Every structure is written in structure tokens, then in C-alpha cells.
Amino acid sequence: MTLTKPVENEELKEKINFECETGNYHTFCPISCVAWLYQKIEDSFFLVIGTKTCGYFLQNALGVMIFAEPRYAMAELEEGDISAQLSDYEELKRLCLQVKRDRNPSVIFWIGTCTTEIIKMDLEGIAPKLEAEISLPIVVARANGLDYAFTQGEDTVLAALAQRPNPKQPENLSEVINKPEDGYVEHLPLILFGSIPDPVVNQLTLELKKQGIRVSGWLPSKRYTELPLINKGDYVCGVNPYLSRTATTLMRRRKCKLIGAPFPIGPDGTRAWIEKICTVFGIQPNGLEKREEDIWEKLKYYVSLIDGKSVFFMGDNLLEISLARFLIRSGMIVFEIGIPYMDKRYQGAELQLLQKTCKEKNIPIPIIIEKPDNYNQVDRIRDMKPDLVITGMAHANPLEARGINTKWSVEFTFAQIHGFTNAIEVLELVTRPLRRNQKLEKIGSQLYTDRR
Amino acid sequence: MKLAYWMYAGPAHIGTLRIASSFKNVHAIMHAPLGDDYFNVMRSMLERKRDFTAVTASVVDRHVLARGSQEKVVNNISRKDKEEKPDLVVLTPTCTSSILQEDLQNFVNRASLETQADVLLADVNHYRVNEMQAADRTLEQIVQFYIKKAQKNKHLDTTKTLEPSVNIIGSFNLAFHNQHDIAELKRLMSDLNIKINSIIPEGASVQELKNLPKAWFNIVPYREIGLLTAEYLKDEFNMPFIDTTPMGVVETANCIRKIQYILNDNNANVNFEKYIDVQTRFVSQSAWFSRSIDCQNLTGKKAIVFGDSTHAAAMTKILTKEMGINVVWAGTYCKYDKSWFEKEVGDLCDEIVITDDHNLIGDLIAKVEPAVIFGTQMERHVAKRLNIPCGVISAPVHIQNFPLSYRPFLGYEGANQIADLIYNSFTLGMEDHLLEIFGGHDTKEVLSAGLSVNPKDSEIKWNLESQAELTKIPGFIRGKIKRNTEKFAQQQKMETITLEVMYAAKEAAA
Numbered sequence: 001m002t003l004t005k006p007v008e009n010e011e012l013k014e015k016i017n018f019e020c021e022t023g024n025y026h027t028f029c030p031i032s033c034v035a036w037l038y039q040k041i042e043d044s045f046f047l048v049i050g051t052k053t054c055g056y057f058l059q060n061a062l063g064v065m066i067f068a069e070p071r072y073a074m075a076e077l078e079e080g081d082i083s084a085q086l087s088d089y090e091e092l093k094r095l096c097l098q099v100k101r102d103r104n105p106s107v108i109f110w111i112g113t114c115t116t117e118i119i120k121m122d123l124e125g126i127a128p129k130l131e132a133e134i135s136l137p138i139v140v141a142r143a144n145g146l147d148y149a150f151t152q153g154e155d156t157v158l159a160a161l162a163q164r165p166n167p168k169q170p171e172n173l174s175e176v177i178n179k180p181e182d183g184y185v186e187h188l189p190l191i192l193f194g195s196i197p198d199p200v201v202n203q204l205t206l207e208l209k210k211q212g213i214r215v216s217g218w219l220p221s222k223r224y225t226e227l228p229l230i231n232k233g234d235y236v237c238g239v240n241p242y243l244s245r246t247a248t249t250l251m252r253r254r255k256c257k258l259i260g261a262p263f264p265i266g267p268d269g270t271r272a273w274i275e276k277i278c279t280v281f282g283i284q285p286n287g288l289e290k291r292e293e294d295i296w297e298k299l300k301y302y303v304s305l306i307d308g309k310s311v312f313f314m315g316d317n318l319l320e321i322s323l324a325r326f327l328i329r330s331g332m333i334v335f336e337i338g339i340p341y342m343d344k345r346y347q348g349a350e351l352q353l354l355q356k357t358c359k360e361k362n363i364p365i366p367i368i369i370e371k372p373d374n375y376n377q378v379d380r381i382r383d384m385k386p387d388l389v390i391t392g393m394a395h396a397n398p399l400e401a402r403g404i405n406t407k408w409s410v411e412f413t414f415a416q417i418h419g420f421t422n423a424i425e426v427l428e429l430v431t432r433p434l435r436r437n438q439k440l441e442k443i444g445s446q447l448y449t450d451r452r
Numbered sequence: 453m454k455l456a457y458w459m460y461a462g463p464a465h466i467g468t469l470r471i472a473s474s475f476k477n478v479h480a481i482m483h484a485p486l487g488d489d490y491f492n493v494m495r496s497m498l499e500r501k502r503d504f505t506a507v508t509a510s511v512v513d514r515h516v517l518a519r520g521s522q523e524k525v526v527n528n529i530s531r532k533d534k535e536e537k538p539d540l541v542v543l544t545p546t547c548t549s550s551i552l553q554e555d556l557q558n559f560v561n562r563a564s565l566e567t568q569a570d571v572l573l574a575d576v577n578h579y580r581v582n583e584m585q586a587a588d589r590t591l592e593q594i595v596q597f598y599i600k601k602a603q604k605n606k607h608l609d610t611t612k613t614l615e616p617s618v619n620i621i622g623s624f625n626l627a628f629h630n631q632h633d634i635a636e637l638k639r640l641m642s643d644l645n646i647k648i649n650s651i652i653p654e655g656a657s658v659q660e661l662k663n664l665p666k667a668w669f670n671i672v673p674y675r676e677i678g679l680l681t682a683e684y685l686k687d688e689f690n691m692p693f694i695d696t697t698p699m700g701v702v703e704t705a706n707c708i709r710k711i712q713y714i715l716n717d718n719n720a721n722v723n724f725e726k727y728i729d730v731q732t733r734f735v736s737q738s739a740w741f742s743r744s745i746d747c748q749n750l751t752g753k754k755a756i757v758f759g760d761s762t763h764a765a766a767m768t769k770i771l772t773k774e775m776g777i778n779v780v781w782a783g784t785y786c787k788y789d790k791s792w793f794e795k796e797v798g799d800l801c802d803e804i805v806i807t808d809d810h811n812l813i814g815d816l817i818a819k820v821e822p823a824v825i826f827g828t829q830m831e832r833h834v835a836k837r838l839n840i841p842c843g844v845i846s847a848p849v850h851i852q853n854f855p856l857s858y859r860p861f862l863g864y865e866g867a868n869q870i871a872d873l874i875y876n877s878f879t880l881g882m883e884d885h886l887l888e889i890f891g892g893h894d895t896k897e898v899l900s901a902g903l904s905v906n907p908k909d910s911e912i913k914w915n916l917e918s919q920a921e922l923t924k925i926p927g928f929i930r931g932k933i934k935r936n937t938e939k940f941a942q943q944q945k946m947e948t949i950t951l952e953v954m955y956a957a958k959e960a961a962a
Contacts, residue, residue: 023511029487051547051578052463055456057490076454079579082551091453098455114485114548118517145485146513199921202951298959375535378504394492394505401502421955 015355016365018342023371026394027316027340028061028410029054030143030153031111035062036414037157038071040195043223045105046072047095049123050113071103077115088121093130100136107224109157112142137224139164149340151242151317151413154195158219158246162193163253167227185212187235187281191228191256193219193246194239196418203419204239204264211278211285219246230254237277239264239418242318244346260346262353265319266326267295267423272353295420299330302427305434307331309387312380315339315372316392317413321347323390325354326426328361335384338372388433405433458810458830460785460848465546466491467586468574469507471594471677472542474624474653478594479506479538479569481528483521483549483556486511498851499625508532512548521554529563529571539658540570540594547578570658572597584676584760585788587624591653592680595661599688602662610665610689616715616722617647619667619685621678621693623654628763628847629861630654636860637673640698644711644724652681665689669714671707673697673862674762675789692717699766701732701739701867702773736864738871742775750777750878756820757782758805758813758827759846761789763861765796767826767845770870772800777874780820781805783813810834824877829853841877912938914949921951936961 031054034046048054055074062070075095080086096108112123127138141160143153192204192215205215217228230236236250237259250256261276262269271292278285296303311327313320315338324334344351358365369377374395381389381404389399389406396406411429416422465482469491472480482488492505510521510528529541543560556573564571575593576586602608618641623634634651641648649667650660664670670685670693672678682693692714698707705728712724732739741747755777757768761784768782782797783805784790790806798804805816814834817825825835825842829850835842844853845861860866914922925933940957941949 023486023513024508025486026489026492027487029485029490049453052459052582053465053488053547053578055459056462056466057487059458060490060494070457072457074454074456076456078454081453082579086453095453095455114512115551118548118551145487146517149486198924202921203955206952206955295959375508392493393497394489395496397496397500398502398504421959424959 016351017367018344018370019367020370021373021376023373025315025338025340025372025374025377026392028150028392029057029145030148030150030156031058031113032061032150033143033153033157034058034072034109034111037109037154037195037220040197041107041220041222041224043106043225044071044109045099045103045107046109046111047075047099048072048111048113049075049077049092049116049121050111051077051115054113054115071105073099082115082119084119089126089130092126093134096130096134096136096138100134105136107137107139109160110138110140111153111157112140112144114144114146117142117144117146137164149316149318151240151319152245152341154240155243155245158193158195158243159249161220161227162230162246162249164227166229166231167225183209183212184214185281185283187213187283189216189229189231189234190214190259190277190281191217191219191230191234191236191250192239193236193250194243195220196239197416198222200416200418200422203421207270207274207419208277210287211274211283213277213281213283230256233257235259235280237261237273238346239273240319241322241347241350244343247346260349262325262350263322264418265322266329266426267292267299267420268329268357269322269326269350269353270418270420270423272349276349291420295423299424299427302424302431303330305431306388306427308333309434310335310384311388311390311430312377312384312386313337313339314374314377314389314391314395314409315369316409319412319417320390321350321354321368323412323426324366325350325357326423327430328354328357328363328366330427331361333363334366335386336377336380337366337368338377339368339370342368342370388430390430405437407433460808460810460828460830462583463547464576464578464581464583464586465544465574467581467583467588467677468542468544468576468590470583470624470626471587471590471653472540472544472574473506474655475540475594476655476657477506477536477538478540478542478658479508479532479536480542480544481525481532482507482509482544482546483525483554484509484512484544484546485548486513488546488548495625498849498854500854501625506536506538507544512552517552521559525556525559526563529559530566533563533567533569538569540572541567542590542594543571543573545574545576545578550578570597570601584786587677588680591621591678592684594658595652595664595681596684598658598661599664608662608665612668612718613647613649613666615647616645616718616720617649617667618711619649619664619670620651620673621670621681622673623651624677625654626847626849627674627677628760628849628853629855629859632858632860633673633862633866635858636863636865637671637698639865640704640708640863643727644708644722646711646715665691667691668718669693669711671711674760675792676760676762676786697762697766698862699763699866700770700774700870701736701864703766703769704863704867705732731864736867738774738867741871741875746875747775750775750874752776752778753824753878754778754780754820754822755824755826756780756817756822757801757845758784758825758831760784761786761793763846765793766861767870768797768800770867771826771874775871775874780822781816783807824874826874826877843873843877845873912941912949913947917951918949918954921954933958 031048038046110123123140127140131138139160141157143156221227232255234256236256241263247258251258259280262272264270264273271288275285310333312335320337320339324337390409391406396408399406415425417426469480472478489509492507495501495505510525560571560573574590670682672682672695685691694710696707698704708724715722755771757764764784768779771777771779779801781803782801784793785808810830817834825831826845828846828848832842832844859869937954937957
């Protein structure tokens with residue numbers, strides 16, 4: 001990493017306690033990223049090459065979305081595909097031509113699954129040939145449950161996108177982009193990566209504009225045909241904590257310089273994120289402190305609800321470190337941060353901010369458990385009795401039935417949580433079970449079951 | 453390869469897990485990659501279960517690909533044995549383990565040497581069977597295992613109970629209105645003075661399976677799951693079984709007559725005709741309802757039916773034989789059950805459709821333009837798009853299909869529920885139709901005049917970007933956001949609304 005000194009990482013290792021358990025935990029399969037990516041990239045089509053198991057997961061996890069003519073489908077493998085009686089190339093060609101005819105997308109994403117890994121289907125090899133034959137770009141991402149958890153699916157897709165050669169832009173476009181304009185400081189191009197809803201893209205872009213920083217492009221863009229130009233020496237910065245492969249790809253393959261910053265989640269994170277970008281471009285941040293204060297002022301009511309309360313992250317979507325840091329700043333005590341995978345380099349600045357936050361709030365740094373074991377965690381939850389457990393749906397109802405407040409973790413993935421404007425959404429989510437229980441007080445919070 | 457957006461039946465392992473987790477104190481261990489334990493979410497969310505689902509994964513990751521599972525599966529089985537002390541551990545293969553071709557049976561043999569629990573490998577192949585077939589097979593496998601075990605230990609008691617008694621085979625989790633159906637069946641049996649010997653698998657202990665042969669007969673309410681077990685018990689112990697689904701008054705009567713036949717065959721000397729008559733004419737409302745004037749309007753209306761074979765066949769019979777409705781086509785996605793389905797409803801509808809392709813079903817619905825659809829959640833969505841009323845009669849399930857109130861589909865109360873479902877679907881359609889003829893609700897203008905924005909607000913301009921942003925906001929809150937933003941702009945004395953103003957208004961509203 002270009003901008004985080006290795007020395008600091010060494011220091012971190014001593015101070016934060018990292019542990020690794022058995023990896024027996026519940027999370028979504030990474031192919032779920034098609035759910036938000038097909039909506040984000042409007043001219044795309046996602047073809048998940050897998051089995052009925054994958055299809056059943058998508059169908060059930062994505063609920064109603066499936067009926068709105070989604071731009072994704074399964075290429076369901078049959079016995080003939082597994083035993084190689086059918087030609088992968090011919091089969092994929094047939095399906096992709098059908099997709100092209102019916103939907104006319106600008107790009108087809110192939111999502112490789114566990115099955116294509118095990119039978120070693122050469123998707124990366126087939127794609128360029130087929131791409132030429134049907135004259136439609138094909139991007140291959142291996143988002144499988146053998147290697148990745150939930151949001152890391154987006155990472156594999158964006159990493160694949162980052163490797164695509166620069167799109168052909170209309171000639172005058174570079175002039176438009178580089179045209180000096182009022183209010184912007186002159187700096188090297190900055191490209192932000194991470195899929196977030198368009199309103200949030202606008203919000204963060206405007207936030208940087210206030211500091212005179214121009215965002216040259218986003219990966220991904222709204223349309224595949226609008227992919228940003230990425231050139232050697234450009235600066236890149238991530239908005240989501242689970243994008244380490246994308247970051248690596250941009251640095252190694254595209255020779256970009258990564259700005260290692262905390263992530264713009266919570267007013268503290270957003271300010272630190274902007275400040276870090278400003279520092280890199282040698283800009284003195286303007287009015288950020290006031291902006292952060294104003295947001296905290298608006299969060300007062302929510303903060304009063306959670307101040308001094310404890311929270312336990314079981315871990316399933318890699319947003320955990322950033323959320324925990326924001327919640328500690330809001331006055332909560334974090335017992336445990338479970339996380340599927342911890343990239344100490346990519347998340348370096350975020351870990352430092354966590355450390356700093358704990359120091360300032362004068363509380364011990366929570367233990368970070370990589371690849372947690374849900375069974376052991378439930379044991380610890382029983383002992384610790386936290387005020388709130390952030391967890392997946394497999395555990396939420398059983399924990400509630402045992403008198404433990406839960407918040408379903410997947411909502412943080414689908415809600416708008418980035419930037420100053422949306423800090424309130426995070427606390428809305430976190431306080432919802434607490435607010436609900438205040439209202440239900442009269443019914444009582446005794447245990448509803450004592451089995452198992 | 454097959455291009456698929458949607459499927460009616462799930463993969464095989466879901467069937468196995470549904471059976472395993474229906475039993476009390478049985479733990480299933482899936483040999484599967486991370487994320488395949490989605491079953492736990494479904495059970496916890498759809499059925500709102502208070503207990504942790506007794507399913508864990510022995511995770512298949514890169515290491516397993518490289519070196520094989522080795523000790524991992526065995527360790528996971530013994531670990532669960534110690535932690536949960538289950539009676540039985542079911543090792544469940546998935547599509548992934550199907551292709552890895554590890555010798556799972558060997559793991560089971562090794563693990564069972566050191567566990568207190570019995571250990572079984574579910575005998576299902578992902579690429580050959582679907583969810584329902586796998587569930588059917590797993591139930592048979594578990595029953596067979598415990599019967600054989602009892603035979604071996606000479607614990608098997610096959611003497612029949614003194615009073616007439618029955619096993620109900622077909623209570624599972626994640627099945628369509630199943631809990632209510634089983635309650636209704638229990639009530640029916642108690643009306644007929646038949647003791648319940650056992651209800652499997654939901655809530656049953658595997659230890660009680662050895663008592664199954666003590667019942668006089670078995671009843672299998674759903675074709676999809678339970679027939680293999682009933683056939684096995686028939687072959688092994690000559691136990692008769694009834695596979696007539698008591699759905700609708702006519703079929704319920706048929707089912708009861710079959711019970712009567714079996715009991716009399718065993719010298720019980722019963723006559724249920726009076727009971728059937730009283731129930732049909734007075735207790736259940738649906739027979740009278742179909743003769744009432746309201747129902748006359750339904751005569752000859754066009755309907756289509758699609759679902760699993762049990763529910764689609766029963767529904768077709770009710771619509772045609774009990775309500776006089778014209779079923780244009782009836783179909784099922786249980787392709788393996790084709791001949792039975794054709795035999796049951798062949799005479800009752802114009803055409804039979806056997807497919808699991810939802811696109812084809814959608815097209816056929818659009819072509820026929822029926823007055824009503826009875827189908828699965830998928831057909832409900834097709835119906836919504838085409839503006840046709842729809843009643844859901846079969847899995848695939850949705851959280852709405854796990855109602856809190858008593859909603860059986862079986863027995864006499866079930867007949868009432870179905871009559872309501874049918875009638876309400878039609879009236880809604882009719883109401884809609886009449887509204888259209890008379891030009892909609894006449895309160896429309898009054899309402900919008902009263903609730904609309906202060907006319908002064910509309911003097912504020914929205915620039916192009918903010919207009920575009922506004923259209924992206926979901927319809928149901930767009931009006932509110934528009935009003936709030938305009939109010940904010942007015943207070944700030946701004947004339948044009950830009951993106952910045954929109955976001956500032958959002959923050960201010962917080």
C-alpha cells in the first residue's frame with residue numbers, strides 16, 4: 001500500500017487483539033452481490049453459472065426483486081455439464097445469445113460459483129473468445145462460497161471490472177473532464193470505487209466538491225458504457241471496507257495510487273475520509289469540523305438511546321469494523337467484532353481510527369474475531385448479555401426469543417449508510433430494536449422459550 | 453445448461469433438511485460451502501421459529517478442495533454429538549459434495565464409532581431428485597433405519613392398539629399451511645374416534661418410530677412427501693394406507709369412507725355416513741355456500757390452476773365439482789408425478805400442463821385471460837402484472853403463507869377456508885371491474901384537493917438534476933419528500949432546488 005506505512009501496521013498488531021476461530025458461521029453467499037449490482041449498473045446482465053442451490057438462494061434471498069423482470073438469471077448446470085458431456089463453450093454461447101436477443105445488455109457478467117470452481121470450468125478462457133464471437137463484452141467474476149463471504153462478491157466483480165481496458169470515450173470528453181472549472185483545486189485525477197446508490201454517489205461527490213476536489217469517475221458507474229478512464233498514476237480511494245481485491249488490482253494492474261483512508265460511514269468516518277483525501281492533495285480542509293459537529297447535534301436523540309449500551313457483532317458482511325468504530329464514538333461499548341475476513345492493510349486506516357476512538361472514549365479496544373464460530377459466539381452472548389447483537393437472520397429470531405435484542409445485519413448492506421447525510425440511517429437501524437422494545441414494555445421481556 | 457430465473461421446487465438438500473429439522477433432537481450437518489446454510493434463515497424467518505435451527509455446515513473451502521475433507525466432517529459430527537447430544541445426526545450432501553465424490557459414507561461409519569448419536573448419510577443425489585423427492589426419500593430412510601434397529605435389538609412391537617389408531621405421515625416445517633392442516637386432521641380423527649398413534653416427522657422423536665407398526669393404518673395427506681414411507685410400512689407390516697387428500701367436502705368424504713372401509717376390514721364395525729352427512733350439510737358451510745345465490749354468479753367463470761400435484765389436483769376438483777367453475781387448464785410442476793395428475797384431473801379440465809418453466813406458465817395465463825388464478829407465489833406475481841385476481845394454493849411459500857390464525861386447507865374447516873379464498877378472489881375481481889366501468893372512486897378529486905400541497909410551494913423551481921433525483925425516490929414517499937424539500941427551500945428563501953438543497957433538506961428534516 002502506497003500511503004500507509006508498514007511501521008504503523010506493526011504497531012497495530014500489538015495493540016488490537018485479533019483472533020481467528022473455526023469459520024463455522026452464517027453469512028450470505030457472495031453471489032448475492034448480483035442483487036445490488038444489477039440495479040447499480042443499469043445496462044448489465046448477470047448470469048450466475050451454478051446449480052439449483054445457487055438459484056434457490058437467490059430466489060429466496062432477493063424476495064420480491066425477482067419479479068420485477070430482473071437483469072440476472074441462472075445458467076443452471078445439469079448432469080451433462082458436470083460430466084463434460086456437453087461443451088461449456090457451446091452451452092454458454094447458446095444462453096448468452098438468448099440473453100442478448102431478449103435483453104440487449106451492454107455487458108454480460110459471468111458469476112462463477114463453487115461448482116464451476118470444482119469442475120474447473122475455464123470461464124476466463126472461454127469469455128474472450130465468446131466475447132469476440134457474439135460481440136458483447138463479457139466480464140468474469142468468481143464470487144463463490146469456497147473463497148468468499150457475502151459482500152466480497154462485489155469485490156470480485158469490481159476487481160474484474162478494474163481490469164477491463166479503458167473504454168473508448170468520445171474525443172471531446174477528456175477535454176470536458178479536464179476543463180478547469182470554478183471551485184475546483186488542480187489535482188491529479190481521483191477515482192472512487194465501491195457500489196453505492198446514485199443519491200449517495202451524488203452526496204459524496206458534492207461533499208468533496210466543497211473541498212475543491214473533483215471526482216473524475218466512479219467504479220462502478222451507472223452504466224457499463226460509462227466506465228471511468230483509469231490511467232497510470234491516478235489516485236483511487238475506496239468507500240467500502242470489503243474491496244481489498246479491487247484496491248490491489250487498481251494498484252498492481254492499473255498502477256494507481258491508493259489513498260488508504262477510513263471509510264465514510266458515520267460523521268467521524270466521513271470526516272476522516274475527506275480529510276485523508278485532502279491531505280493527499282495538499283488541501284487544507286475547510287469547515288469539516290463544523291459539519292461533523294452539526295451532524296452529531298442532529299444525532300443527539302439517537303445517541304442518547306444507545307449511550308453506554310453494549311453491542312456484539314457476530315460478523316457476516318465486513319462492514320463490522322467501520323460500524324463498530326462509529327458506534328463506539330456514539331457512546332456504545334463493543335464486546336466483540338466478528339468479521340469474515342480482515343485485510344489489515346486495506347483496512348489499516350480504519351483500524352487506526354478505531355484504536356484512536358477507543359483511546360479518546362477511554363474504553364478497551366474490542367477483540368476482533370476473524371472467521372468466527374457462531375456456536376461459540378452464542379455461548380459468549382449468553383455470558384455477556386449484550387444490549388444488542390448485530391447478526392444474520394438465522395440467529396435473530398432465536399436470540400430474540402431468549403430476550404436478546406438483535407438487529408439484522410444485512411440491512412446495513414442495503415440501506416444508505418455512507419456520508420454525513422446518512423449517518424442518521426445507521427443509528428435509525430441500530431436503535432430500532434431498542435425503540436421497539438420501549439414501546440412493547442408492557443408485554444414484558446421475559447423469555448419466550450427455554451428449549452436448547 | 454438451462455437459463456432459469458425462478459424455480460418451483462428447491463434443491464435436494466433442502467428436502468432432507470426439512471425432514472431432519474422437523475424431528476425433535478435430530479441434527480443435520482451439511483457438507484457444503486459457506487453460504488449454503490440459507491435453510492436456517494428460511495426456517496427462522498418464514499416459520500418465525502424460536503429455536504436455533506439444528507442444521508450446521510461442515511464447510512467446504514479451498515483446503516477441502518485440495519486435500520479432501522479428511523477429519524473435518526468426522527470432527528464436526530462428534531463435536532455436535534457432544535454439544536447438542538442429538539439422537540441422530542444426518543449428514544447431508546449438497547450439489548458441491550455430489551461432484552467432489554468424497555466417500556461420505558466412510559465418514560459416517562467412522563464418526564458413528566465414537567458418537568452417542570446414530571449417524572446417517574442422506575441418500576439423495578442433487579442432480580437426480582428435487583426437494584420433494586429428497587424429503588420423501590429421507591423420511592423413508594430414517595423410518596426404515598429405526599425400524600430395522602428395533603428389529604435387530606428385538607424391541608419391535610407390532611401388536612396393534614386395542615382401539616382403532618392411525619399414523620399421520622406428513623407434518624413438516626416450511627410446508628404450505630401444514631400446521632393448521634395437521635390440527636384439522638387430528639380433530640377429524642378424534643371426531644371419528646380414532647386414536648392418533650404417531651404424527652411424523654414434525655415434533656416427533658426418532659425413538660418413537662419403532663411404534664409406527666402399532667397403528668391400524670397410515671394416512672398420507674400430501675402426495676409429495678410420505679408416500680415412500682407408507683409404502684415401506686405396507687410392504688414390511690402389511691399396514692394399509694390412505695393417500696386421498698381430504699381437501700374439499702367431496703374428497704374429505706371419500707377419505708372418510710376409505711377409513712371406514714379399513715376399520716371395518718379389521719372388524720371395527722363403524723359407519724361414518726351420518727357423520728359425513730351432518731358435517732357436509734350443517735357443520736361445514738361450503739356445501740350450502742356453493743348452492744347459495746352468490747355462488748350462482750361464479751358458474752362457468754374461467755379459472756386456471758397450478759401448483760404441486762396435491763393442491764393443484766384437489767383445487768381443480770373443488771372448483772369444478774363443488775363450485776361449477778370452468779377450469780380451463782390445470783397443471784403441476786411435479787413432473788415426476790405426471791401420470792397420477794393426469795388420471796386425477798383429466799376429465800375435469802380442458803387441458804393439462806406439466807412443466808416447471810414459469811415463463812411458459814406466464815404465457816399460458818396471458819393467452820387464456822382467466823377470471824381468476826389459483827397458483828403459487830409465482831402465479832400471484834404474474835396475476836398482479838396482468839391485473840387478474842389470484843389465490844395462493846400451494847408452495848413455493850412466502851411469509852404470508854404462514855398465517856398466525858387458523859387456516860387449514862384440509863377437512864371441513866379447510867373447505868370453509870377454501871370457499872372464502874375462492875369467493876374473495878372473484879369478488880375482488882368483480883369490484884375492480886365495476887369500478888372501471890363506473891370510472892373509479894368518485895372521492896378522488898375531493899381527496900387530492902384536501903391533501904395536496906400549498907399552491908404557493910409550486911412556484912419553486914426544480915433544476916434538471918434534482919428533478920431526476922426526485923423521480924428515483926420510490927413513489928410512496930416521493931410526495932412527502934417533495935413537500936419537505938419545497939418547504940425547506942421556502943424557509944431558506946431559495947428559488948431553485950438543486951441536489952445540494954435536496955440533501956440539506958433531508959439532513960434538516962432529521
